[in-house]
Amino acid sequence: MKRNKGSALVYIVWGYIIWSLVPVIIAVIYSFNDGRSRTVWQGFSLRWWFTDPYASVFYNPETRNAIINSLILAFVTLLVVTPLGITLAIGSQRIRGRGSNVVQGLTSAPLITPEIVVGAALLITFTRLFTAVPLGFAAQLLGNVTFSLASVVVIVRARLVSIGPSFEEAARDLGATRWQALRFVLLPMLWPSVMASLVVVFATVIDDFVITSFLSSGVNSETVPLRIYSSVKGGATPALNALATLLVLASFTVLIIGLLGLSTWRKRHGEQGGLRAALADVTQIES
Amino acid sequence: MLFAVPFYAVACVAFGTIDPIFRDAVPQWNPFAWDFTQAQQVFTSLATGPLQGVAVRTIIYVVCAMLLCFIIGFPIAYFLVRHAGKRKLLLLVLIIVPFWVNYLMRMLAWVNLLSNDGLFTRFMRIFGINYNWLDGSPITVILGLVYGYIPFLILPLYATLDRLDWRLVDAARDLGANSRQAFRLVTIPMSKAGLVAAGILIALPMFGDYYTNDLLSRSPSTEMIGNQIEFFLNASSQPQTGAVLVIALSIFLLLLMSFYLRSTRQQSRQTAR
Numbered sequence: 001m002k003r004n005k006g007s008a009l010v011y012i013v014w015g016y017i018i019w020s021l022v023p024v025i026i027a028v029i030y031s032f033n034d035g036r037s038r039t040v041w042q043g044f045s046l047r048w049w050f051t052d053p054y055a056s057v058f059y060n061p062e063t064r065n066a067i068i069n070s071l072i073l074a075f076v077t078l079l080v081v082t083p084l085g086i087t088l089a090i091g092s093q094r095i096r097g098r099g100s101n102v103v104q105g106l107t108s109a110p111l112i113t114p115e116i117v118v119g120a121a122l123l124i125t126f127t128r129l130f131t132a133v134p135l136g137f138a139a140q141l142l143g144n145v146t147f148s149l150a151s152v153v154v155i156v157r158a159r160l161v162s163i164g165p166s167f168e169e170a171a172r173d174l175g176a177t178r179w180q181a182l183r184f185v186l187l188p189m190l191w192p193s194v195m196a197s198l199v200v201v202f203a204t205v206i207d208d209f210v211i212t213s214f215l216s217s218g219v220n221s222e223t224v225p226l227r228i229y230s231s232v233k234g235g236a237t238p239a240l241n242a243l244a245t246l247l248v249l250a251s252f253t254v255l256i257i258g259l260l261g262l263s264t265w266r267k268r269h270g271e272q273g274g275l276r277a278a279l280a281d282v283t284q285i286e287s
Numbered sequence: 288m289l290f291a292v293p294f295y296a297v298a299c300v301a302f303g304t305i306d307p308i309f310r311d312a313v314p315q316w317n318p319f320a321w322d323f324t325q326a327q328q329v330f331t332s333l334a335t336g337p338l339q340g341v342a343v344r345t346i347i348y349v350v351c352a353m354l355l356c357f358i359i360g361f362p363i364a365y366f367l368v369r370h371a372g373k374r375k376l377l378l379l380v381l382i383i384v385p386f387w388v389n390y391l392m393r394m395l396a397w398v399n400l401l402s403n404d405g406l407f408t409r410f411m412r413i414f415g416i417n418y419n420w421l422d423g424s425p426i427t428v429i430l431g432l433v434y435g436y437i438p439f440l441i442l443p444l445y446a447t448l449d450r451l452d453w454r455l456v457d458a459a460r461d462l463g464a465n466s467r468q469a470f471r472l473v474t475i476p477m478s479k480a481g482l483v484a485a486g487i488l489i490a491l492p493m494f495g496d497y498y499t500n501d502l503l504s505r506s507p508s509t510e511m512i513g514n515q516i517e518f519f520l521n522a523s524s525q526p527q528t529g530a531v532l533v534i535a536l537s538i539f540l541l542l543l544m545s546f547y548l549r550s551t552r553q554q555s556r557q558t559a560r
Contacts, residue, residue, distance in 0.1 A: 009362050009363075009365065009366040009370060010366070010370075012359070012362045012363060012366070013362075013363050013366050013367070013378060016359060016363055016382075017378075017381045017382065019434075020382075020384075020385045020434070020437075020438070021381070021384065021385065023393070023396035023397055023399075023400055024385075024388055024392060024393060024396045026396065026399070026400065026406065027392065027395060027396035027399055030399065037404075038399045038402075039399055039400075039402055039404045039405045039406065040404055109544075112488065112491055112544060112547065113491070113540070113544075114491050114492045114494060114495025114496075114536075114540065115492070115495065116495035116496075116497060116513050116516060116517070116533075116536075117495060117533060117536060117537055117540070120516055120520055120529065120530075120533045121533065123520060124520075124526070124530060203387060207389045207390065207391075209390065209391060209498060210498070214520070214521070225389065225391050228391045228392070228395060229391055229498065229502070232391075232394070232395055232398055232502055233398075233502070233505065240395070241395070241399070244389065244391065244392040244395050245392075247389045247391075247392060248387075248388050248389055248392055251387050251388075251389065252387060255387055
């Protein structure tokens with residue numbers, strides 16, 4: 001009886017997986033189309049990737065510009081948001097009692113606020129209130145920091161909770177100062193959560209469309225998602241598919257590096273779990 | 288701070304006045320001098336006026352998309368928890384993959400398939416269905432929303448069902464309930480809080496969505512509230528209307544969010560018990 005029901009569900013599951021992945025795979029395949037069409041197959045070629053001196057992804061000045069903008073934005077956001085997030089997580093962990101609930105609520109609110117609300121609010125802030133921040137890279141950076149800070153805090157705090165206070169207390173009992181306990185005991189133990197948040201933030205920022213778009217100032221702050229968005233409707237060539245493929249490749253590369261790093265770290269430090277635990281590390285905000 | 292200040296700025300623009308000469312919004316920084324006439328106009332327009340259609344449409348689209356997400360997503364999460372066996376990790380990885388594929392890429396994939404000479408359109412023609420998918424079709428927009436947001440539903444559902452104490456379901460079966468009764472009287476009530484939370488988790492971004500619509504339809508006949516906000520703030524000379532709409536949307540979403548917080552709290556209490 002039970003087996004039967006399970007086997008009927010199998011089809012739904014595989015059907016879903018096919019439905020969710022095949023369109024994307026087709027889009028990737030069509031980036032190798034020899035013709036100008038994104039819908040009719042005309043043979044294999046690399047022209048939209050490398051060979052075409054003007055229209056291919058790597059040579060077209062506009063797409064190159066967008067790729068560079070995206071990478072800069074992602075890396076600078078990482079540089080700003082990681083230390084800030086760790087500090088906030090440790091700080092909010094120290095607040096006891098009533099205040100801690102408030103802080104927890106406030107830091108996780110951005111996680112469930114729709115991006116359009118954040119984007120619109122920030123747009124109005126930077127155009128009316130803090131006019132010193134010009135639209136473009138500076139505003140996009142601040143916007144992405146605001147939006148991704150919450151995920152760093154949540155990930156690091158989950159790790160802090162699972163570590164518990166005993167290691168730090170032991171270090172203090174053995175004569176470490178508060179700072180030494182933090183620096184030599186707590187921070188090294190936080191490493192997996194830092195790695196996980198690097199991966200998550202990189203993927204969020206590089207994929208972000210709404211906030212980056214609201215705060216952009218035209219072509220010189222155009223990122224890859226913005227470029228894809230603005231050219232989907234026009235008669236774009238398969239180079240568009242290639243550009244979108246690059247975006248997907250970027251997040252997966254970082255994800256895989258992160259997962260490998262996490263599982264080797266765990267192995268070396270005798271924590272159990274392997275791939276599965278590493279996967280939980282990077283997806284925990286969703287679960 | 289980073290979060291509170293922007294909202295204050297939105298309120299100041301929304302409740303400010305309009306410059307009579309340039310027709311531009313003048314923010315009113317003093318909360319005691321806020322002027323609510325414009326806001327009132329927009330709210331009336333949402334309730335009974337020209338924006339009513341957009342508001343109603345947004346709710347209908349989101350509700351339809353959410354129901355479809357549950358119809359597809361629940362069996363998947365249920366299967367993963369109950370019957371996946373050795374394949375669990377593989378299936379879980381495959382289901383997480385779309386999470387890491389850029390949203391725009393997934394929409395672009397469908398724009399390609401659904402365009403006039405796209406693979407899917409041509410495939411449907413074999414069955415005699417000749418439909419203009421990308422020309423302001425509500426079906427396309429709703430299915431687009433489902434396609435876009437369903438991964439965000441499956442994982443929380445999986446987490447909820449994974450935490451359930453399935454011994455209770457087995458106990459119900461042992462005590463004579465058939466599988467349907469056990470499902471309806473034990474599984475559903477136990478996971479209700481988690482289901483509500485997961486539903487709200489995807490409803491929130493769907494209510495603020497404008498790009499799905501813009502990419503898959505681009506027609507005024509399928510516009511949602513997000514499209515209006517984007518239009519008023521980016522493309523028109525009435526940022527004030529946009530600001531009021533942001534506030535209206537935020538109030539609405541805040542209600543949903545408080546529901547969400549309540550059901551997650553309920554859920555953690557249930558699992559703690």
